């Protein structure tokens with residue numbers, strides 16, 4: 001019998017962070033691939049990334065791209081692993097030489113969620129009292145919420161999901177903002193108090209989707225990964241990533257997006273806001289889903305024409321360029 005090319009039998013090594021959320025995501029990828037390729041063995045290799053180690057500094061201050069991905073990328077380049085599973089929103093829009101985004105899996109709800117302290121269980125974002133302390137470490141969430149709710153105050157929060165929820169429950173914060181997707185994947189949907197509508201908070205680029213990164217030209221792995229690809233999610237995320245890549249200039253910035261796919265039509269809405277939330281520039285571009293990246297690039301240029309460049313320039317000076 002001649003071996004068939006379509007059913008490889010080798011051992012595939014998957015790189016993953018060790019956080020609970022990362023592992024849940026990686027186990028899901030492993031189970032899906034095992035179902036499609038029963039003759040392969042899929043091993044998980046966990047690694048701690050810089051982002052897992054530095055827990056006491058505000059993310060915006062670290063500002064380093066690839067904070068949650070770099071060690072995993074080195075593993076692939078050294079052939080210690082074959083691919084890495086990431087929350088797509090943590091994966092920089094420019095990848096190191098020799099690595100590619102191999103596939104994007106089906107997205108969960110990409111929205112942000114409000115999680116409140118028990119004493120506010122009858123409240124929503126617009127009814128939280130004056131001065132209520134909202135925890136977030138994302139400049140995007142901060143700027144948009146300040147824009148809509150100037151009466152709230154904001155405080156940085158770091159650590160994994162459980163750490164953040166514990167800090168909320170002990171009363172350090174009145175409420176915190178988390179991704180709906182992360183809470184759902186960890187089976188903590190009951191903590192979602194309010195799904196924040198897109199009119200109030202545009203989500204992060206790639207939020208709610210998994211991105212799998214692998215070596216460029218590794219056709220065996222790229223073929224395997226096709227089994228996990230979800231085309232509409234991929235097209236939405238390619239548009240979102242092209243938008244961010246065209247706009248950003250080297251650090252964490254308040255940029256949010258929303259995408260819809262209706263048949264072959266992709267609609268991308270994006271915004272850039274100043275840190276104080278006073279200026280917020282938002283626009284929408286619609287086009288063929290097959291032109292996803294062009295839609296993202298076009299929207300980035302439109303926002304720049306409307307003043308986004310000035311806002312971004314200010315932020316780079318304020319937060320520090322090239323951290």
Ligand SMILES: NCc1[nH]cc(CCC(=O)O)c1CC(=O)O
Nearest residue numbers: 087089178179181182207208209
């Ligand atoms: N930056 C941390 C991070 N990376 C991915 C998620 C959630 C899951 C996702 O968006 O896919 C989170 C936590 C959060 O933002 O609440």
